[in-house]
Amino acid sequence: MAELSVLIGGRAGFGIDKASLVIARIFSRLGWRVYVYREYPSLIRGGHTFSIVRSSEEKISAHKNGVDVILALNQDAVDLHKTRLSDKGLMIYDSDSAKAEALPVGAQAVPLPATAIVKEEGAQEIVRNICLVGALCKAFGIDRKVLVDVLKKEFSKDAELNIKVANRGYDGSIKSRDIPSMNGGPLPIFTGNEAVGLGLVKAGLRAYVSYPMTPTSPVLHFLAALAEDFDLKVIHPESEIAAILMALGFAYCGQKAAVGTSGGGFCLMVEGLSFSAMSELPVVIVMGQRPGPSTGLPTFSSQSDLHFILNAGQGEFCRLIVAPGDAEEAYRWSQFAMNISWRYQVPSFILTDKTLGEGSYSFDPSTAAEMKEEWPVTWGRVGGYKRYEDTDNGVSPIAFVPDKDAVIKVNSYEHDEYGISTEDPAMTIKMQDKRLRKGKYLAEDTDNADAVGVYGDKGSKRALLCWGSNKGVCIEAAKTLGFKVVQPVVLSPFPVNRYREAVQGVDRLIAVENNATGQLARLVKYNGFSVDAIVNKYDGRPFTVDELAEKLKKII
Amino acid sequence: MKNLGTYAANTWCPGCGNFSIMNAMKSVLTSLSEEGLPLENAVLVSGIGCHAKIADYINVNSFYSLHGRVFPPAEGIKLANPKLKVIGHAGDGDAYGEGLEHLIFCAKRNIDITAIIHNNRVYGLTTGQCTPTSPLGFIGRSTPFGTKDMPINPLEIMLSSGATFIARGTSHGLEELKKIFKEAVLHKGFSIVDVLQVCVTYYNLYGYYDKRVYELKGHDVSDRTAAYNKIREWDYNSDSPIPLGVFYKKDSPVIEDSYLERGVKYVDREARLKEVIDGAV
Numbered sequence: 001m002a003e004l005s006v007l008i009g010g011r012a013g014f015g016i017d018k019a020s021l022v023i024a025r026i027f028s029r030l031g032w033r034v035y036v037y038r039e040y041p042s043l044i045r046g047g048h049t050f051s052i053v054r055s056s057e058e059k060i061s062a063h064k065n066g067v068d069v070i071l072a073l074n075q076d077a078v079d080l081h082k083t084r085l086s087d088k089g090l091m092i093y094d095s096d097s098a099k100a101e102a103l104p105v106g107a108q109a110v111p112l113p114a115t116a117i118v119k120e121e122g123a124q125e126i127v128r129n130i131c132l133v134g135a136l137c138k139a140f141g142i143d144r145k146v147l148v149d150v151l152k153k154e155f156s157k158d159a160e161l162n163i164k165v166a167n168r169g170y171d172g173s174i175k176s177r178d179i180p181s182m183n184g185g186p187l188p189i190f191t192g193n194e195a196v197g198l199g200l201v202k203a204g205l206r207a208y209v210s211y212p213m214t215p216t217s218p219v220l221h222f223l224a225a226l227a228e229d230f231d232l233k234v235i236h237p238e239s240e241i242a243a244i245l246m247a248l249g250f251a252y253c254g255q256k257a258a259v260g261t262s263g264g265g266f267c268l269m270v271e272g273l274s275f276s277a278m279s280e281l282p283v284v285i286v287m288g289q290r291p292g293p294s295t296g297l298p299t300f301s302s303q304s305d306l307h308f309i310l311n312a313g314q315g316e317f318c319r320l321i322v323a324p325g326d327a328e329e330a331y332r333w334s335q336f337a338m339n340i341s342w343r344y345q346v347p348s349f350i351l352t353d354k355t356l357g358e359g360s361y362s363f364d365p366s367t368a369a370e371m372k373e374e375w376p377v378t379w380g381r382v383g384g385y386k387r388y389e390d391t392d393n394g395v396s397p398i399a400f401v402p403d404k405d406a407v408i409k410v411n412s413y414e415h416d417e418y419g420i421s422t423e424d425p426a427m428t429i430k431m432q433d434k435r436l437r438k439g440k441y442l443a444e445d446t447d448n449a450d451a452v453g454v455y456g457d458k459g460s461k462r463a464l465l466c467w468g469s470n471k472g473v474c475i476e477a478a479k480t481l482g483f484k485v486v487q488p489v490v491l492s493p494f495p496v497n498r499y500r501e502a503v504q505g506v507d508r509l510i511a512v513e514n515n516a517t518g519q520l521a522r523l524v525k526y527n528g529f530s531v532d533a534i535v536n537k538y539d540g541r542p543f544t545v546d547e548l549a550e551k552l553k554k555i556i
Numbered sequence: 557m558k559n560l561g562t563y564a565a566n567t568w569c570p571g572c573g574n575f576s577i578m579n580a581m582k583s584v585l586t587s588l589s590e591e592g593l594p595l596e597n598a599v600l601v602s603g604i605g606c607h608a609k610i611a612d613y614i615n616v617n618s619f620y621s622l623h624g625r626v627f628p629p630a631e632g633i634k635l636a637n638p639k640l641k642v643i644g645h646a647g648d649g650d651a652y653g654e655g656l657e658h659l660i661f662c663a664k665r666n667i668d669i670t671a672i673i674h675n676n677r678v679y680g681l682t683t684g685q686c687t688p689t690s691p692l693g694f695i696g697r698s699t700p701f702g703t704k705d706m707p708i709n710p711l712e713i714m715l716s717s718g719a720t721f722i723a724r725g726t727s728h729g730l731e732e733l734k735k736i737f738k739e740a741v742l743h744k745g746f747s748i749v750d751v752l753q754v755c756v757t758y759y760n761l762y763g764y765y766d767k768r769v770y771e772l773k774g775h776d777v778s779d780r781t782a783a784y785n786k787i788r789e790w791d792y793n794s795d796s797p798i799p800l801g802v803f804y805k806k807d808s809p810v811i812e813d814s815y816l817e818r819g820v821k822y823v824d825r826e827a828r829l830k831e832v833i834d835g836a837v
Contacts, residue, residue, distance in 0.1 A: 239657065242657075242658055250635070252636075253632075401599055465686060
C-alpha cells in the first residue's frame, strides 16, 4: 500500500491546522485517501502543536509514528519530531527560526528562509505555513497548478498573497521524488464532528443547542455557519442544563433537536436525559469524550465515558448509544440516532471522542449510507388525546403543539396516559412497563442493523475488539498480524446476536481501548462473552498503527 | 367561561395562595380565547413544587418540567414556534434559587414569554425551608437558628438583566392578578410577575402583606429610574410599604424575531446537503 505522511509543527497560532487541511486537500486532488491527526494544547497562543497528514492509496483512519516529511515552523518542531523521519525523509524548515542538526541518518535537511520570504512578499508571519507547503509540493513533484487550485479554494480572501508565498516556497525547495496520482477521484474531506453535523441535518435536524466544549464545539461552529442554509436554529445558551432542556422544548413542538457536549458538560445534562426518558421527548446527544476525571486533558482523546453514558440518569430507562469509527460512520449513525430517537421517543447518544471529532477523513459518499427521515406514528384524532397511550410496543401515537383537537401534556412526574401526575401503584407499573417495552423493540431493531462491524481476516481465530475511533488503527494493525477485527457500533441496547455471530470461532479476543480499565471489555463480559486480553492506552493520545502492532506482538 | 379544569384532584392546602393564581390564569386564558387566541396555542410550563401542580389542574397544553428548569424548555418552545403563548409558572425556589441563571438569560434575550413566580418565600413541598427571598433570620427546618443572609430582590435583578415587563401582585388580589397577568401575557417581550403567594401552612403572611401592600398610582412605567426606585422601595426584608402593580414596561426587540427575519436561503435541504458534501473536495 503506497502511503506518505507529512508532519507540520510549530506553536499554536502558526496556522498548523489550516496548513494540514491544505496538504490533505492537495493529496486528495491527486486521488489519495487522507487522514489528519491533530494534536494541540489547551491554550490560544504558544505551546507546541502539530498535525500529521497521512495519505494512502486505500481508505485509512489512523496515523503512524513515522513520517516522510516534517515541515518545521520552529525549533521545537525539529527537535520534538526529527526521530520520526524515515530513511530519505525530508526536514523542510524555516531556516530563519530553526536549525536542523543531528537528523537521523539518511534524512535530508531542506532549509527555506520562510520568515524572510513572507516579509519580502508583504505577507503576515502566519503565511510561513503556506511557504512550507509550497516547498513540500516541489519536493514531491506535485504540479504547481494543484497547489494553486487548492489555495484559491481555501483562501477566499488573500488567495493571491498565499499563492505568491507558496510559489516562493516551491521555488526555494528541492525535488526529492515524483509521487504518483492514484486512481480514485478526489473525495470530500470532513472531520468526524462535521460528519455528525451533516448526518443530523440529513435526518431532519431543526435545532442544535450547545454550550461550547472541546471536542464537540466544532459541531456547534459547523452548524452555526450552515444555519441559514438549512433553516436551523443553532443556539448557544447559558449552560448545558439549559441546552438539553431547550432541546426538549423543541421536541415538544415536533422539531428535531440535538445537543453536543463532552463529559463535564454532560454531567450537567443528566437531569435532562432522565427527563427525556420520562417525558418521552426525543433528543440526540453528541457526546465527545476526552480524558477525565474532571477537566482532565481538555484537548486530548479518550474512551473513558462509556459506562457513564450507559448508566447516566436516575431511574430505569432505555437509550440508544452509537459509537461511529470514522467520518462515513459518523454520518450514517448520526442519521440512525436521530431516527431511532423519534421512532421510539427516547434519548440517543452519538458517542465520539477527540480523535474522531477533530480528525479529518476522506469521506466517500458512496459508502456513507443515506437514510430516510423518520417520524413517529401520529394520533388517530379519535377521543381525547393521550400523550402516553399504552400500546403494544410502548410507543404512543404523537401529537405536537399546537393541535386544535389535542391537549398535550408532558410530565417529569410519573403520570397517567393523559400526562396527569399519578402516584397510583398500578399506573406506576403500567407506565414503567410501557417505557421499558420500547427498549425491547429498540433492541430488535438495532440487532437487525449493521450494529457490529467485522473487518480484517474474517476467518481468523484471533480477533481485535474495538469501538469508536480505534476502528481504523485496529484494521491496519490486524492486517499486519492476520487478525479479524470486531467493532460494535451500537453499544446500547447491546446487539447480542450480531456480536455472537461476529466472534463466532474466535478463540483469542484482544480488546483495544483508549481507557485504563477496558470499558468495552466490561460491557461484553456483562453480556455473557469473554475477552482474553486488553491493550489500553490512556495518555490522551490515540494508538498509532506501528505502536499498536508492536504492543500486540508482545502479547500474542 | 369554558371549563378549563381537569379531572386531577386538587391537593393544595385550603387557603393556599396558588388558588388565586390558578383562577386568575384560567380567567386570562378564557378571556384571551374569547378575544381570538386559539387555546391550543397556549402552553403552560411549570417547575417542581406546590406551584407546579397548576400544570395538572388547567386543561391546556402543559410541560411539567424539572425543579429550576421552567424557562429553558419555555424558550425552546417559543423559538420552535413563535406563535405560541408560552407561560412559565415557577416557584421562588425554582426561579430565584435553582434556576436563577435561566431567568436572567430570558430577560437578557427578551424572549416573548411570561414568567409567573409563585413567590411564597418558603419551600412548601419539601416542608418548610428558607428560599432566596425569605427575610433575614427566617427560621425554617434547614435554618433552625434563623437565616444569616439577606434575601435577594428578584425584580431588581430582572430590571438589570433586561426584562421588559416587571410587575408584582399578591394572592389576595384576584382581580388585580387577572389584570396584571393579562397585560404580562400580551406584552411582547420577556415579562415577569412576582406574585406574593401565601403559603398558609409554612409561612402565612396574609396579615403581614395586608398591612403593607399598596397599588402603584401615577407611576410612569416607561421611566426606568422611577421603576428602579419603586422596585427598591421594599427589599423583601424590611417592613416598609410594598408596592403592587406594573413597575416597568418597554418595547424592545425579541430574540425569536431574529430567527424569523433571517429567512431561508435554500428551500431544498437535500440538494443543499449534496452541494455541501460535494463542495468539500
